[in-house]
Amino acid sequence: MKRPTINDVAALAGVSRATASRAMSDYGRISADTVERVKAAALELGYQPNAVAQSMRAGNTKTIGLVVIADFTNVFFDRATKGIVDAARDQGYEVIISNTDENIAIEREAINTLLQKQVDGLIVVPSTAAVHDHLSPTSRQNKPLVIIDRMVPGVNATSITTNDFESCEAAVKEAVAKGHKNLSFLIATSTIEGFDSEKPMLRNTTIEDRVNGFMNGVIDTKSKKAQWVYCSENPATAEAAVNHLLDSKAPPSIIFTSNNDMALAVLKVAGKRGLELGKDISLVTVDDSQWLEAISPGITVVERPVDEVARLAVEKLLEHINNKAKKPEKIVLPTRLISRGSVANLKAK
Amino acid sequence: MKRPTINDVAALAGVSRATASRAMSDYGRISADTVERVKAAALELGYQPNAVAQSMRAGNTKTIGLVVIADFTNVFFDRATKGIVDAARDQGYEVIISNTDENIAIEREAINTLLQKQVDGLIVVPSTAAVHDHLSPTSRQNKPLVIIDRMVPGVNATSITTNDFESCEAAVKEAVAKGHKNLSFLIATSTIEGFDSEKPMLRNTTIEDRVNGFMNGVIDTKSKKAQWVYCSENPATAEAAVNHLLDSKAPPSIIFTSNNDMALAVLKVAGKRGLELGKDISLVTVDDSQWLEAISPGITVVERPVDEVARLAVEKLLEHINNKAKKPEKIVLPTRLISRGSVANLKAK
DNA sequence: CTGAAAGCGCTAACAT
DNA sequence: ATGTTAGCGCTTTCAG
Numbered sequence: 069m070k071r072p073t074i075n076d077v078a079a080l081a082g083v084s085r086a087t088a089s090r091a092m093s094d095y096g097r098i099s100a101d102t103v104e105r106v107k108a109a110a111l112e113l114g115y116q117p118n119a120v121a122q123s124m125r126a127g128n129t130k131t132i133g134l135v136v137i138a139d140f141t142n143v144f145f146d147r148a149t150k151g152i153v154d155a156a157r158d159q160g161y162e163v164i165i166s167n168t169d170e171n172i173a174i175e176r177e178a179i180n181t182l183l184q185k186q187v188d189g190l191i192v193v194p195s196t197a198a199v200h201d202h203l204s205p206t207s208r209q210n211k212p213l214v215i216i217d218r219m220v221p222g223v224n225a226t227s228i229t230t231n232d233f234e235s236c237e238a239a240v241k242e243a244v245a246k247g248h249k250n251l252s253f254l255i256a257t258s259t260i261e262g263f264d265s266e267k268p269m270l271r272n273t274t275i276e277d278r279v280n281g282f283m284n285g286v287i288d289t290k291s292k293k294a295q296w297v298y299c300s301e302n303p304a305t306a307e308a309a310v311n312h313l314l315d316s317k318a319p320p321s322i323i324f325t326s327n328n329d330m331a332l333a334v335l336k337v338a339g340k341r342g343l344e345l346g347k348d349i350s351l352v353t354v355d356d357s358q359w360l361e362a363i364s365p366g367i368t369v370v371e372r373p374v375d376e377v378a379r380l381a382v383e384k385l386l387e388h389i390n391n392k393a394k395k396p397e398k399i400v401l402p403t404r405l406i407s408r409g410s411v412a413n414l415k416a417k
Numbered sequence: 418m419k420r421p422t423i424n425d426v427a428a429l430a431g432v433s434r435a436t437a438s439r440a441m442s443d444y445g446r447i448s449a450d451t452v453e454r455v456k457a458a459a460l461e462l463g464y465q466p467n468a469v470a471q472s473m474r475a476g477n478t479k480t481i482g483l484v485v486i487a488d489f490t491n492v493f494f495d496r497a498t499k500g501i502v503d504a505a506r507d508q509g510y511e512v513i514i515s516n517t518d519e520n521i522a523i524e525r526e527a528i529n530t531l532l533q534k535q536v537d538g539l540i541v542v543p544s545t546a547a548v549h550d551h552l553s554p555t556s557r558q559n560k561p562l563v564i565i566d567r568m569v570p571g572v573n574a575t576s577i578t579t580n581d582f583e584s585c586e587a588a589v590k591e592a593v594a595k596g597h598k599n600l601s602f603l604i605a606t607s608t609i610e611g612f613d614s615e616k617p618m619l620r621n622t623t624i625e626d627r628v629n630g631f632m633n634g635v636i637d638t639k640s641k642k643a644q645w646v647y648c649s650e651n652p653a654t655a656e657a658a659v660n661h662l663l664d665s666k667a668p669p670s671i672i673f674t675s676n677n678d679m680a681l682a683v684l685k686v687a688g689k690r691g692l693e694l695g696k697d698i699s700l701v702t703v704d705d706s707q708w709l710e711a712i713s714p715g716i717t718v719v720e721r722p723v724d725e726v727a728r729l730a731v732e733k734l735l736e737h738i739n740n741k742a743k744k745p746e747k748i749v750l751p752t753r754l755i756s757r758g759s760v761a762n763l764k765a766k
Numbered sequence: 767c768t769g770a771a772a773g774c775g776c777t778a779a780c781a782t
Numbered sequence: 783a784t785g786t787t788a789g790c791g792c793t794t795t796c797a798g
Binding site for chain 2: 790791792793794
């Protein structure tokens with residue numbers, strides 16, 4: 069009743085298990101006749117090789133570990149996950165997934181567990197740029213590592229990120245060109261409670277990049293009025309922050325949000341206040357989703373090449389695993405501003 | 418430069434590797450003194466147990482395989498995946514993910530690979546109810562299996578599904594109560610090309626369940642006019658199907674869609690035609706997302722308890738893995754109709 | 767309380 | 783062309 073092993077196959081075929089192994093993997097010198105007999109025996113027994121034993125012997129598991137945060141308000145990480153799983157499978161690798169919920173302690177533990185399970189490499193979305201001792205070559209047993217979505221300065225590993233700066237800047241410029249003079253920015257960050265106009269420490273380079281892009285847009289366009297609100301990721305707080313903006317003395321005509329959590333808050337508040345999107349209030353966010361395009365008006369967005377990020381992450385990781393890669397690379401992929409109806413053209417009036 | 422093994426720890430601590438192993442796992446009779454010395458040695462060397470070797474010995478991997486379809490237009494599978502990964506981790510299990518894109522050949526292969534990797538159990542979203550030889554106890558080496566989202570009649574395994582029938586029926590009744598007399602149904606199915614009003618073979622019980630729920634609603638409310646369109650999952654085709662409905666002699670006042678792909682098509686077409694949702698055209702769909710609630714008007718939806726599905730799937734699977742489970746169960750969880758503004762109240766006029 | 771030895775299933779040197 | 787043997791790293795009898 070137990071799974072057949074290569075020994076059973078060998079016995080049935082009347083050969084030694086070394087021969088059986090050779091026959092199954094088509095290596096070494098072996099007669100076509102034997103191969104056939106062994107394969108027939110394997111088929112008859114329903115033999116399936118035990119990958120754990122193979123890993124034990126070979127010293128590799130053909131498995132990579134993915135440490136990621138799950139986020140259901142944008143499809144970036146979901147699509148990245150799918151992209152990575154699919155790309156890995158194409159190369160004969162499976163993926164073990166860990167979700168960190170952006171918690172560094174969980175991230176640490178996840179990486180540890182993955183290493184104990186002997187993954188051949190790691191793809192990580194680091195929860196913070198501030199702590200990275202657990203990503204050092206020693207901590208990761210010299211296993212290859214590719215960091216995606218965010219950079220972690222100080223870690224000697226390949227990273228695949230996106231150039232959010234430029235498109236965020238472009239978004240501001242476009243809004244100003246359309247006549248928006250009173251701008252506002254709603255930035256999500258887990259480093260504070262509630263919301264505040266003071267810029268706090270930002271935990272990751274991606275958000276920093278977006279903020280800088282927005283900022284530069286403001287400077288370049290010489291916009292006088294620009295309000296900044298940094299806000300915790302809590303939905304209720306986000307709505308409060310939006311209300312705060314709209315209740316200010318000089319309410320903004322447009323809100324740029326750093327992610328879709330914040331954009332949802334804007335939509336909700338707009339709905340409650342009866343404000344029409346793209347008319348009474350304008351909105352720009354980051355990370356495209358199908359629904360952002362489908363609703364009316366569609367929402368203007370900074371789109372990031374998530375499939376490309378995923379594809380490259382696997383490609384680069386495997387290069388390192390197979391020792392074909394030299395030095396770590398810092399790859400930054402371009403983003404794209406997709407203009408839709410959520411930004412009102414104030415000049416047309 | 419190599420990872421230290423238990424032998425290295427034993428050597429450093431001056432004990433046999435059997436003793437070292439005992440010390441590390443706190444089992445058997447062993448002096449507190451030795452335990453301390455061994456653990457100190459382990460710490461000094463940065464010893465991490467090799468889970469592959471442990472699996473080899475123990476005959477289990479503390480890993481489960483998840484075979485799922487990725488779908489970015491609704492969060493059901495994404496959230497299920499997260500729920501499963503998190504629940505598994507709580508119990509000390511990791512999850513290897515395979516995406517099938519609803520392709521039976523890939524599903525077969527994925528299950529096979531997972532079994533070769535010696536997962537302790539499988540959670541599967543079967544791509545079709547029609548084929549299931551690969552899910553039989555023999556094909557899966559008698560490894561425990563839990564099927565989610567859809568039932569596969571004929572497979573002897575625990576399944577966790579949702580009762581979409583009732584809420585879909587309720588949705589129709591509510592719409593009729595609001596004065597809708599001309600109903601339409603847009604059902605996604607991968608079993609046909611293009612779209613058609615003839616009911617094709619449906620590949621899974623979940624869609625079947627929704628159709629039956631809608632159908633029963635029509636019957637119960639004695640609605641005379643009801644148009645049915647079965648449509649391939651292609652976005653362009655879906656839009657064409659919506660246009661077809663709206664261009665018919667008696668255009669429906671409401672469209673019930675079987676999933677969010679179809680709902681997006683309705684939104685797009687409505688946008689292009691300048692139809693206002695919840696006024697000129699009404700919409701009900703299945704599977705809630707944050708954006709369905711955030712936009713104005715919100716979209717009425719049949720919500721399924723995805724987190725509960727995930728939690729239960731892991732719970733039941735582990736019961737089977739630990740031999741605590743008796744017979745396979747067919748668990749059906751209740752769904753809920755969430756009414757929002759996308760269904761116009763025609764009687765109020 | 768601890769050590770020696772066996773063995774999980776596999777493959778690659780090393781024979782023959 | 784095939785068989786014998788060793789060993790990947792670990793845990794668990796079995797002895798002592």
